[in-house]
Amino acid sequence: MATIAVKDLEKVFPGAESATIKNANLNIKDKEFIVLVGPSGCGKSTLLRMIAGLEEISDGELQINGERMNELSPKDRDIAMVFQNYALYPHMTVFDNMAFGLKLRKTPKDEIKQKVEHAAKVLGITHLLDRRPKDMSGGQRQRVAIGRSIVRNPKVFLFDEPLSNLDAKLRVQMRAEIKKLHRQLDATIVYVTHDQIEAMTMGDRIVVLKDGIVQQFDTPMNLFNNPQNKFVAGFIGSPSMNFLPGKVIQKEEATFKSKSLEFAIPKDLRPGLKPYIGKEVFFGFRPEYIYDKQFEKSKRLSENMEIVVDSVEPIGSETFVYFHFIGNPEHSFCFRSDSQFSYGIGSEICIGVDIERLRFFDKETEKRIM
Amino acid sequence: MKFKSRKKEQLFWGYLFLAFPLLLLSIFVFFPIGFAFVVSFYDWNLLIPDKPFVGLGNYFELFKDPVFIKAIKNTIIYTIGVVPVQTLLSLFLAFIMNQKIRGRAFFRTAFYIPAITSSVVTSIIFVWIYSKPGLLNYGLNALGVDSNIDWLTNPVTVLPSIMILNVWTTSGYFMVSFLAGLQNIPASLYEAAKIDGANQWQQFWKITVPMVRPVTYFVVIMSLIGCFQVFDQIFIMSSGGPDNASTTMSYFVYQNSFKYFRFGFGAASAAVLALLIFATTLIQKKYFPPDVY
Numbered sequence A: 001m002a003t004i005a006v007k008d009l010e011k012v013f014p015g016a017e018s019a020t021i022k023n024a025n026l027n028i029k030d031k032e033f034i035v036l037v038g039p040s041g042c043g044k045s046t047l048l049r050m051i052a053g054l055e056e057i058s059d060g061e062l063q064i065n066g067e068r069m070n071e072l073s074p075k076d077r078d079i080a081m082v083f084q085n086y087a088l089y090p091h092m093t094v095f096d097n098m099a100f101g102l103k104l105r106k107t108p109k110d111e112i113k114q115k116v117e118h119a120a121k122v123l124g125i126t127h128l129l130d131r132r133p134k135d136m137s138g139g140q141r142q143r144v145a146i147g148r149s150i151v152r153n154p155k156v157f158l159f160d161e162p163l164s165n166l167d168a169k170l171r172v173q174m175r176a177e178i179k180k181l182h183r184q185l186d187a188t189i190v191y192v193t194h195d196q197i198e199a200m201t202m203g204d205r206i207v208v209l210k211d212g213i214v215q216q217f218d219t220p221m222n223l224f225n226n227p228q229n230k231f232v233a234g235f236i237g238s239p240s241m242n243f244l245p246g247k248v249i250q251k252e253e254a255t256f257k258s259k260s261l262e263f264a265i266p267k268d269l270r271p272g273l274k275p276y277i278g279k280e281v282f283f284g285f286r287p288e289y290i291y292d293k294q295f296e297k298s299k300r301l302s303e304n305m306e307i308v309v310d311s312v313e314p315i316g317s318e319t320f321v322y323f324h325f326i327g328n329p330e331h332s333f334c335f336r337s338d339s340q341f342s343y344g345i346g347s348e349i350c351i352g353v354d355i356e357r358l359r360f361f362d363k364e365t366e367k368r369i370m
Numbered sequence B: 001m002k003f004k005s006r007k008k009e010q011l012f013w014g015y016l017f018l019a020f021p022l023l024l025l026s027i028f029v030f031f032p033i034g035f036a037f038v039v040s041f042y043d044w045n046l047l048i049p050d051k052p053f054v055g056l057g058n059y060f061e062l063f064k065d066p067v068f069i070k071a072i073k074n075t076i077i078y079t080i081g082v083v084p085v086q087t088l089l090s091l092f093l094a095f096i097m098n099q100k101i102r103g104r105a106f107f108r109t110a111f112y113i114p115a116i117t118s119s120v121v122t123s124i125i126f127v128w129i130y131s132k133p134g135l136l137n138y139g140l141n142a143l144g145v146d147s148n149i150d151w152l153t154n155p156v157t158v159l160p161s162i163m164i165l166n167v168w169t170t171s172g173y174f175m176v177s178f179l180a181g182l183q184n185i186p187a188s189l190y191e192a193a194k195i196d197g198a199n200q201w202q203q204f205w206k207i208t209v210p211m212v213r214p215v216t217y218f219v220v221i222m223s224l225i226g227c228f229q230v231f232d233q234i235f236i237m238s239s240g241g242p243d244n245a246s247t248t249m250s251y252f253v254y255q256n257s258f259k260y261f262r263f264g265f266g267a268a269s270a271a272v273l274a275l276l277i278f279a280t281t282l283i284q285k286k287y288f289p290p291d292v293y
Ligand SMILES: Nc1ncnc2c1ncn2[C@@H]1O[C@H](COP(=O)(O)OP(=O)(O)O)[C@@H](O)[C@H]1O
Pocket: A013, A014, A016, A020, A038, A039, A040, A041, A042, A043, A044, A045, A046, A047
């Protein structure tokens, strides 16, 4: 049982010019798997370490289960943390690494043994219990680090980029294992990563952080479909959303106009964009919602857009087509095409974007308009 | 072909660079060591032209000499007293100096100054401190402890007094070695320990001490050798007295060789000292190896 409440949390490092975490507010439910995601240096670790008690809270309040934690030391917060570099004690065996926290809490010896052995079994590291960290692979160390955190059965687990030192294949495997572990442990997890795919696949809800400011706190699908600003829209999803700067103008009907592309704004979107007539906006469209008009007949697509193919990247199941709009070679975009269609470099095709998926962002505030 | 000649050339230059220091070492270190060993088998007195071979005679005489036995005893007491205190103290100082405390630079310098000050100077300062009207008695009296002894001429206090001086002068030096070792311990280990529930004291014993073990190994060996060879402070502060209460092995070697000019006898005692150091180091290496993680 653990809820975490972050209220107006601020972090200003001594001597720093500005706050590293600005006015963060999060309400994390019991047993939720929360992922903190954002580009490197945005303050993810800092926020996590404030929850852990390793970093002092400059302002605001942190509550676990409704109790104020600000002044408590890490050991009194009933949390466990897994570090990016694992932070295993090199001079101890795996068993002692895992038992350390229990020993410090004066747990009886046979209980320690039973708990460590149980955790080792869950993680499949029973055969490693006598080894030292230096005699193990990265993946094994990772498991030990997780094992060390679960033996104490804490209320909250904190993970700081635990998979970033593993190779791609192992990362995918551990991702699934940590998810599974979450179900077994019934614990609240806060998990930091810079990898949006990791975030999307693991989180019940995701906190997108940029420059110390929480951009959006939402479920993975909502982040993808309804990003609240241009940053979230561009950060979530791979390949990223395409953005084209332009203007909303009034012709017979409201129209988006850029250097190379002009299309009438579909009826459903007109009311929302009305206040923006004459103003600059970003037109955003995801690579997965672009279709070749020649082949796609069933969907409601936007007006014709003429493009030139710059390059193609077949990845097997599908092909990434990089293109520019005719007349505007400076801006390059991407669309995901069915791999059965093949496009020659330089070929000109006519595409359309699923009308439901057209997005517009305020140029100045970068907030989403529609 | 080319590779091979390159390698030869490298070897040539390598040995050339080695040759000069090797020559110096041979003249001033290796040869004297060997020569001293040879001398220890002769009744070699500077004032007597006749230098007869006596075999192990000098060694037999040594172990019958009560002063030598006392010197061994003093040296061992000195070493056992100084090495652990010095090692722990310097580690502890380093641990504190490694924290984010105010005036850290000042304290570091303050603790290091004795190490770079000539031992003659520090010894003379301590002769004053330990003298009858000196600072120590003055301080003790100010604290209400009635003390009126001359610390360096009292056979009970002379050795401990010099031991304390030695701890003070070399702890700063070893502190710097430990500081370097401490800075190699990743901060995340302490953070992990904090989350595991370790307080400062437990972090020190469970993380710091085991993690600096390679440095500790180095410090203990250097400290051991330094203690076995302690000479300058003894020479200046007590001249081994009173009644040989502070005669150490090095001082015994010096006394016999350069005061009584009994080079054979002195060389034999030096050989015993060398053997003792060698054996102790070997034991340490065997039973307390410098684990590197
Ligand atoms: N101890 C510190 N003192 C001063 N600035 C720090 C400290 N730790 C982190 N920062 C700064 O705070 C910002 C966020 O760092 P961090 O939380 O580690 O980012 P992330 O984990 O998202 O990559 C960075 O700009 C970093 O330079």
